Amino acid sequence: MRDEVGVIVPAYNEAHQIAKTVFDLKTQFSVIIVVDDGSADKTSDEARKAGAVVIRHIANMGQGGALQTGFRFALEQTHLSYIATFDADGQHRVTDLAQMHDYLTQNPETEVVIGSRFLTEKSITMIPSRRRLILRLGTWVSRSIHNIKITDTHNGLRIFKRQALSRFELKLFGMDHASEILEELSKKQIAFAEFPVEIAYSEYSQSKGQSSLNAFRILYNFFVHRNI
Amino acid sequence: MTFKFIVLGLIVFCSLAAILLRRLRLIRPLTAFAFSFLIFTILLELFFYREFDELSLFFGVENSADLLTYLSIPVLFILILKLYVNQVLNVRRVNRIITELALEDARKTLQIHRDEQ
Numbered sequence: 001m002r003d004e005v006g007v008i009v010p011a012y013n014e015a016h017q018i019a020k021t022v023f024d025l026k027t028q029f030s031v032i033i034v035v036d037d038g039s040a041d042k043t044s045d046e047a048r049k050a051g052a053v054v055i056r057h058i059a060n061m062g063q064g065g066a067l068q069t070g071f072r073f074a075l076e077q078t079h080l081s082y083i084a085t086f087d088a089d090g091q092h093r094v095t096d097l098a099q100m101h102d103y104l105t106q107n108p109e110t111e112v113v114i115g116s117r118f119l120t121e122k123s124i125t126m127i128p129s130r131r132r133l134i135l136r137l138g139t140w141v142s143r144s145i146h147n148i149k150i151t152d153t154h155n156g157l158r159i160f161k162r163q164a165l166s167r168f169e170l171k172l173f174g175m176d177h178a179s180e181i182l183e184e185l186s187k188k189q190i191a192f193a194e195f196p197v198e199i200a201y202s203e204y205s206q207s208k209g210q211s212s213l214n215a216f217r218i219l220y221n222f223f224v225h226r227n228i
Numbered sequence: 229m230t231f232k233f234i235v236l237g238l239i240v241f242c243s244l245a246a247i248l249l250r251r252l253r254l255i256r257p258l259t260a261f262a263f264s265f266l267i268f269t270i271l272l273e274l275f276f277y278r279e280f281d282e283l284s285l286f287f288g289v290e291n292s293a294d295l296l297t298y299l300s301i302p303v304l305f306i307l308i309l310k311l312y313v314n315q316v317l318n319v320r321r322v323n324r325i326i327t328e329l330a331l332e333d334a335r336k337t338l339q340i341h342r343d344e345q
Contacts, residue, residue: 038326056333056334057330069331224316
């Protein structure tokens with residue numbers, strides 16, 4: 001059991017899936033923090049029953065907002081050495097996160113490990129073609145803007161060392177937080193590495209996931225809201 | 229000519245709306261002042277258009293209505309931008325309050341849990 005890792009799971013209307021996600025995480029990690037982002041269903045109850053620490057927003061703020069709340073809670077209320085993020089819809093594998101943690105402990109110079117779907121041929125073929133195109137475009141944009149070598153910009157599977165996370169200054173509340181995290185990595189020169197992960201695109205996760213057209217909104221929000 | 233009057237009508241409408249919004253304390257005084265300035269210029273244009281035409285020649289524009297239209301575009305742009313920025317900042321403030329409430333609640337729950345242990 002990895003007691004020094006806290007896993008933050010932002011969740012919005014995930015009552016059907018959250019218990020399974022928490023149970024899966026509990027096989028490897030002892031501290032699971034579910035941030036219920038103003039769900040209208042029983043996400044909080046299900047997560048609590050499954051054994052997670054639950055933080056509940058009274059209104060929906062967006063995934064970035066949920067992560068910010070989770071990060072603050074982890075930094076202020078716990079002494080965890082590593083803080084990870086994990087999507088609630090069950091598309092990530094717990095084994096990938098465990099391996100990312102191993103990588104981080106074995107490489108002291110690395111401060112953040114980000115999952116990538118574009119490092120192995122197998123994981124690339126698992127991505128639906130339209131989404132693959134949008135992600136590639138997003139990656140190209142991110143690489144150009146942030147001057148950062150990255151292959152997957154919007155992967156929800158990440159693990160941070162506590163000291164590194166405390167240096168982040170995040171202010172975007174929507175899905176654009178992923179670009180903001182990359183910007184912070186680049187601006188503050190935080191050493192990071194990418195790790196090959198697989199995403200299970202189930203019917204459920206695709207129905208819960210972002211529309212491809214949302215990429216343009218994310219881009220707009222990142223450019224406009226970041227500068228306000 | 230019709231277009232110019234439509235633009236002028238729109239500006240008058242926006243200005244009156246601004247005054248009303250300020251009366252209801254929904255916008256800041258500076259924003260209301262900017263709209264009032266627009267109203268003042270429009271009134272000048274309507275009642276003293278000959279003098280205003282002479283003034284506009286100074287800026288190299290033959291017709292004062294043209295000058296007013298050119299001037300109003302950046303002013304309106306700035307005002308709309310200001311409203312948009314304020315809206316974004318307000319959403320951010322509300323989100324911060326939601327975060328604080330959630331964290332406070334979680335802290336209390338955690339404390340109760342620790343006390344029980």
